[in-house]
Amino acid sequence: MFDRRLIQYFDWGLLFVTALIGLIGLVTLYSAATAGGQAVLKTMYLKQLVWYGIGFFVMIFCFIFNYKHLDQWANVIYLSCNGLLVMVLLFGKFVAGSRRWLVLGPISVQPSELIKIAMIIALARYYSKAAGSAGVTLRELVVPCLLTAVPFLLIVKQPDLGTALMLVLIGGSITLFVKIERRSLACLSGAGIVLIPSVWFLLKGYQKQRILTFLNPDRDPLGAGYHIIQSKIAIGSGMIFGKGFLKGTQNVLSFLPEQHTDFIFSVLAEEWGLAGAVTLLFVFFLLLARGTSIAYKCRDPFGTILSVGITAMMFWQVLINIGMVMGLMPVVGIPLPFISYGGSSIITMMIGTGLLMNISMRRFMIE
């Protein structure tokens, strides 16, 4: 069971990068939490530290066993996470217009975060058996669609459009990666080109407005449009070297909602400027490159696809969150991995990292 080579092949690089991002995250969160002057947020960074701690042990747990066992457990994990999603709809705490949390004593869990991993595992398992160099056919796509659609619908009902979108992006990325068979791809694209305009016409007036506003926040100058403008001002005002630690004119940001979650990148960019922002981007890039490299070195399909899925998840969250706060993407509430405040997100990312390590350190094991 315990092979010495496991230590030899242990991925210290990945651990280092993860820890670095976590550290940057804590420092930024400290600033976002305390500078606003509102007492409620002060303990936030301490809680985040606790979550990092718990996440650390979760991560260790995730690479102790051989990831290939996940193949057998995939269904159980997937079904339990969906079960949790159903429970959230029934018993979840209703906050600010949606139900996303299950309250278990002092902790609140957000199952929509966990289902991301569960879905990735399930999809990886399926594709590892079904995929071939010719690509997947339409018939073979039915199961993956279902695997994505079920949690997607459950999350849309909460409602949490951002996370639901993530599921589609992750599922789509994995599917595109394993290649869709050319004819099937043509069919799908054709269907898409026809369906999307017809669905558009079927929508009611106010629904169309909602989508347009979602895509272009400027149409909502008192709400999302205003937040994005303030975020851009915050980021832009950082200029090259930023305003300095704790010196972000938090006047600007203390009325940015969710400055500790959605807009935390803006806090960092304001205080550390282009220098700081580019550094963070670079470290994220290292993380993603690492994930890609692990997929590259892995010898079995399941591990490869699993790594790709996890890397895709991190990639999309980074891209959409940072893109959004800079005004490039629609406003969706997606946490920035390891940086945004939130226990469930930390745990999910730690599981992801743990699994990546798992795959990485067993790359020498040929079946």
Added chain:
Amino acid sequence: MNTILKSVDSNWYRSRLTGMLFCIIAAFLVLLARLFYLQIIKGNEYRRLSESNCIRIQYIKPQRGLIFDRNGTLLVDNRPSFDVNIILKDAKPLHSTLDALSRYIHVPVQELLDRINQRSAPAFKSILLMEDVGRDVTSAIKAHQYELPGVGIDVVPRRQYIYKKSAAHLLGYLGEINADELRSGNYPEARSGDYVGRFGIEKIYEPYLRGRGGGRQVEVDAAGKVVRVLKTVDARQGHEIQLTIDSPLQRKTEELLEGKVGAIVAMDPETGYVLAMASSPSFDQNEFVNGISRDKWRVLIDNPDKPLQNKAIQALYPPASTYKIITALAGLEEGVVNDQTTVFCPGAYRFGDRTFRCWKRQGHGKMNVEDALTQSCDVFFYQVGRLVGVDKLADCATAFGLGSKTGIELGHEERGLIPTSQWKKRRTGVAWQAGETLSVAIGQGYNLVTPIQMAVLTSALANDGIRVKPLIVKQIRTVDGTVLIENQPQAIGRLPFSKKNLDRVRKALWKVVQGERGTGKIARIKDIDISGKTGTAQVISRKRNEDNPEEMLSKHLPHAWFVAYAPSGNPQIAVAVIVEHGEHGSSGAGPIARDLIQSYLAGKNKTDAEG
């Protein structure tokens, strides 16, 4: 098989991984480019904008919906008013600004400071200093604006009730929204400091009346002055409500109740539209618009005549002799009496070991059912009641809707009480005594009704036995005229009495006013054919004060009822009037009903003639 596939797949996967990495790089380059754009190219501009928190949102308060009467006369609207606010971040140096402000508007600095400390808010948010100030204050501030950085004037709409104290209970009043209500989610677009309906139509139709706030994205300079308006989202004005009441008639009812305690409800018996609803004493709704002062509130609360109570729907009274309409119908329908039946009234009726007196000491003599109703003979109805029994009486009463809410769209309506033997057993554990039926039969005992129930009863009688739902709102529409709700008359049933019996009762009611011996003679007018019924509701036992009438305190005087409809052949209006401690139904309430009907029909004839 697997191994072959795997090795093929491994290489193949690797090429796809290279593609994936390429995509990631491309995406990051886009992010980098954007960062560069924001922080380098636009860096200086954004730095400037962030320094004084230059881009802000100004909230535009929506105009609350207007309320009209059935003819389109404006009853409630909004007037422009001015609030003084301060933004601490711009008002530097704070003390000299407050000193200057204090000098110009004659308010002590300490008071201003108290206000600021009271409403803690982030430094860039405006704090309300003074509400609803006059032009002298606004011109003083505007003239000395350079000495008062951060001090601003907001123009806000404030509610105005055009006819002071008129239809106060119907229209209702406003109150400032509190923290619990803001959290509850029932007021999704409200903000702290907003006023919401607390009573009456203002409350019931709050979602329609409120409208939707708008806002402006503005760029301000270092002193907080608006330099540029970037974007505007217009506020949406609240929807308009058209009530069913007739404003001149409404004011007439209040005039007639002046100095008295009681209520009036006037309805159109065919449609169910409430033409007027008044409760006295009343209050001035305008006093609530900026938050009523504690003293004024105490005055209203401590007044034993309860001015805040809408007596038309909330107060319960014994129906007294007006109830004989029900007893008569019950007797006729059960066959206990018919038009031949006569009873002799000697002035009292002995039942069991008690003597039940008739209000007329000397007695009425020989009576048939029509006479008994016209002259309101107690003895006749004691006997009818005894024969019919309390439960059958209750059935007839509930057929008219007594004992249940009428369903009018106002809060706090009372159901009243119509006793049955079952009810009494359940309530007190004691069985119903036959003697109690006698009191019930003449509208005393456990019976309790509201004025609106009596108006609905009268309407059903006037409308040939067809019951209609009382309606207070005719139409709700948007500012540009799109109708959102139109309340059409709604029939809710038919009285289960034969036409013959209903006609008989109606004939008796006609004679109440038009006949020589009718108790309601006082309501007779030339040219208008009124039918009605008087009622005198005992407050305490009559017997105790019979011997010394002068000693009867006014608060022990009975309540005066009068229900009526006109014109008898084709009724257009049905009224129920109650005057607390008015002493006699005839003299206390009769003239009011008469004047009201005359005022309405005369006015109507005039407009019909003109139209």
